[in-house]
Amino acid sequence: MLRTDHALPFVAYALIGFAVFGALGAYVSTRTPTRLDIEAVALRGGATPVAAFFTTLGYWPALTVLSAIAVVAFSGSADRVWLPAALVASHALSQSAIVAIKPVFHRVRPDYWLVRREVDTSYPSGHAATAVTFYGALIVLVRHVALPHGVALVATAALAACVLGIPWSRLALGAHYLTDVTGGLLVGSAWLAASLAAYELFGR
Numbered sequence: 001m002l003r004t005d006h007a008l009p010f011v012a013y014a015l016i017g018f019a020v021f022g023a024l025g026a027y028v029s030t031r032t033p034t035r036l037d038i039e040a041v042a043l044r045g046g047a048t049p050v051a052a053f054f055t056t057l058g059y060w061p062a063l064t065v066l067s068a069i070a071v072v073a074f075s076g077s078a079d080r081v082w083l084p085a086a087l088v089a090s091h092a093l094s095q096s097a098i099v100a101i102k103p104v105f106h107r108v109r110p111d112y113w114l115v116r117r118e119v120d121t122s123y124p125s126g127h128a129a130t131a132v133t134f135y136g137a138l139i140v141l142v143r144h145v146a147l148p149h150g151v152a153l154v155a156t157a158a159l160a161a162c163v164l165g166i167p168w169s170r171l172a173l174g175a176h177y178l179t180d181v182t183g184g185l186l187v188g189s190a191w192l193a194a195s196l197a198a199y200e201l202f203g204r
Helices: 004-028 036-041 048-056 061-075 082-105 125-140 149-172 179-202
Strands: none
Touching: 004 048, 004 082, 004 179, 036 149, 036 179, 048 149, 061 082, 061 125, 082 125, 125 149, 125 179, 149 179
């Protein structure tokens, strides 16, 4: 039985999120950096080692290790073991979509980067999207694992730190403008909402 009553709020949020993401991208891709972008440059160079650590969590080696941990954590739940695999697949699809759409906005990255220079275009931030589509989704998954309360609390806090820390790290390292990070959070949140809608409709 389809749970349309539970899915509709997620569908609505996804549609609004994708629309705002597209509108923001169209705006920033045809203009010089906004005032907020310029002011956010002040974050560059703040706690660079910490920022580099959080940024590392947005690359595939760290994501692969955490995906394996999630699969092991769900291995004892026969009716939910497919959830981490679905999360990984959803995240991979979201990143593929972002890679495909970046040239549409063709925004040049800032030239005051630190640590690692990225060679692709700037809008949206794939790391910011990952913070939501992967780490945010893991927070949702933690609710489905039979973990002791204290362990679940610590895991949720650590994942929430990643959701916040990864987008911040892109500004602290000068890898993106603030509006790039905002766009990444928008498209990531919209993608997660669409995934949750699909779960409500077909996964329960």
